[in-house]
Amino acid sequence: MYRTSLLLFVLLFPWLPGCGEARQTPLLTVAGEPVSAETFRTAYVDYLLQTGLKDDARLRDGFLQRLITTKLVVREARDAGIEQEEGFRFFREKARRKLLVEAFADRVLFDTIRVTEAELAEVFVRMNTQLRARHLYAPTRETAEALYARLQAGESFETLAREVFADTTLARSGGDLGYFSFDEMDPAFEEAAFALRPGEISAPVRTAYGYSIIRVEDRFTKPILTETEFAAKKDRLEAYVLRRKRAQARSAYVRHAAAALAVTFHEPAFSHLVDQAAGRAGITDDETAAAFLEAPLVSFGPLDSRRTWTVADFRERARFTGAARRAAIDTRAEMEDFVRGLAVQEAMIEQAEAAGLDDLPEFREALRRALDEWIWEQAFTRIVAGTVVPEDTLRAHYEAYRDAFVVPERVRVREILVATKAEAESLRVRLGRTRFEDLARRYSLRPGADATGGDLGYVTRDQLGVLGPKVFEAAPGAVLGPIEVKGRYVLLEIGDRQPARPAPFEEARAEIERQLREHFEMKRFREHADRLRTRYDVQVHREAAARLAAALDAKKTS
Structure with missing residues (x-):
């Protein structure tokens, strides 16, 4: 949490020479760099809004001290020559390119985007509406169009779902997604679904994951929507609609530009x-x-x-x-x-x-902030890199919490990964006369399968993700699949099991060290930060601080 909050300061503060701080009242000076009272006040208020914390003198001082620490760490890294490193040069170019794309989008794509009352009202209704829908997934437009043609020819969602989703819950439910509401699905999926009446089927819809064909089964809208509710949520709705319209504008521009190229x-x-x-x-x-x-x-x-x-x-x-x-x-x-x-x-x-967008002051400021963020992350990692958790501390923690350290149940699994469901089904038929590992060596797309025979070793339920329950319910010797995994298909052969057992210290050691390491990292970091305060000059201008405190107190009581 401490590391994350420090990173927040890097993002909030525009530490750019010539950006106006020198002309404002300095609140503090760190290694010769001034930070104005107004800059601090703006960032501090934003911090309160983001965290939900209430202003008080102690929180204010903590914010100031962590800001000083952040600036010192970044300054030390710059003095040590981090800007001459290849990693810095790479990140600088990466950040420059990203910010140029964003600047272009702001000036060319987003400049005329406005949010209307009608759009806000539509989104407000969506927030109070639930849809139930089915869908069929396809990785390519060609596959999606073929599925859509089969639907139009009379085949059912249920039949096609068993085909496209293989052995999954969606296959058994006919692609039923259950009920969902506003902002719970891919934006393109949501737009298409809310445009349908119950029983209607969409043409293939391009989403971030491929293509979907959608059929809405049911729609329920809260019967009483008041102006008071709408007014209370209007600001949040406006920000949401603006963000979505910008994303849609960017996507549309990319499609049209790609066609023009x-x-x-x-x-x-x-x-x-x-x-x-x-x-x-x-x-x-x-x-x-x-x-x-x-x-x-x-x-x-x-x-x-x-x-x-x-x-x-x-x-x-x-x-x-x-x-x-x-x-x-x-x-x-x-x-x-x-x-x-x-x-x-x-x-x-x-x-x-x-267009010269990279010469604008706001662009240079944004680039500087991005670079400071990167420097902070690199510097923090290097400062704590040599942290060692004492051996006696590790053993004491193990003895105090011995019962919590358990080696989970594991099962041995072999895998064959292929490109199509038809290929997977063909290989499964051959398992009666050919060993699983021989087929894996010859046909599996998994790198290294030719040497291991598709052996994944002993794996835990968590390591298998959504496949975990299915694998752990299967008996040794069973073959599961074909199962779709990210557009490909797998066959899994279930091997023997290793039951859960208490973990001896040597096996639990890595987990104990992981649990305790952050505490010792922060101890090491604080000691380093204290040394930086003796190396660099830090001045807090008390009169400016007092005026700022008075202004914040007045704002709080007004």
Whole structure:
């Protein structure tokens, strides 16, 4: 909690030279940098609103002291040369690109967005409405269109749900999602569902997860909605509608811009890139790897100024996106969407630069805050990195809470991962005459399965996530599946079990250390922060502090 609250200060305070602080009354000066009373007051009030805490002198002083600590830590890291490190340079470029895209969106996409009373009223009704709906999921538009055609031809939701959801609760319930209300589903899903009357079926709807075909079963709206209720929630509704309209505007712009760029993909490099992302292919020797990186991958842009990215060009842009986003790419369609998005992002950045948005004071301030946030995180991690929990403390904690440390029940599992349900079903039929591990070695897409025979080892219920109950209910020797997992299909062979048992100290040691480590990390950090106060000059200007306290007290009693 202490670390999180310190990070909040980095986000709240605009520590930019020349941003007006020098012309305001300084509340304090830390290592030569002034912080104005007005800057502190604004951030402190925001902090109270976010946390729900009530102002008092003790809280005020704690906020001030933690602010000083944060500034000292960032200053020390800068003095130590963190800005010359490769990690800093990478993050700076990543933050710069992200902020340019946001600046472009603010100026070009969001500038004319307004929220009307009719929109607020519609959302207010949705807040007081519950829908019950079914849906069919498809990973691609082509699959979704095929499912929709089969529905139109007379096949039932229940039949198709058993097909698309494999062996899941949704398969058994005919895709029934139960009742849901406002802001509980994907925005595009919600928009389509609320536009339907009971019994109506939507065309395929693009969501963040793929495509859905929706049938509304029931709708219930609270019968009495008052103006007083509407007025009390109007501000929150307006913020919500504005946020959603901006997200919709951005999505629409990306779709239209991608179409205008006329993105085309070059083979065989693109197919090989998809196989790499899905874990189906690799490059073994340096010469082949170098040739692959230089191969043309994608072309886009107007006819008179089209450009082509090689695989290396693509990877240079892709590394500025989140690792989780890259790791989620399994199919060709997902890779195509990802590359189109990068091409549109590149165009937005270039337009923002051409308009000089990166020279605006507010842009420079936002970039500086982002960099300070990164520096703070890096510095904190380095300060506490050498923390050691004393051995006698670990053992004393174990003896005091021995009964709490248990090695959970585990079951051994083998897995075969394939791309399609039909392939999984075909392999399951062959299990009568071929060993599970032999099929895993030959057909499983899981990296390393050729060596392990699909053996995942002994796993706990928690490690298996939603599959946990199903696996732990199965008898040794049983084969489960096909089960859909993120657009692919698995077969699971259940092995022997290891029952739960008390954990001896050596097995519990890592968990005990995890439980106690934060306390010792914060002790180490506080000691370091105390040393920084002797190294750098810190001045709190008491007259300004007194005036600020009086102003806050007056505001509190007014």
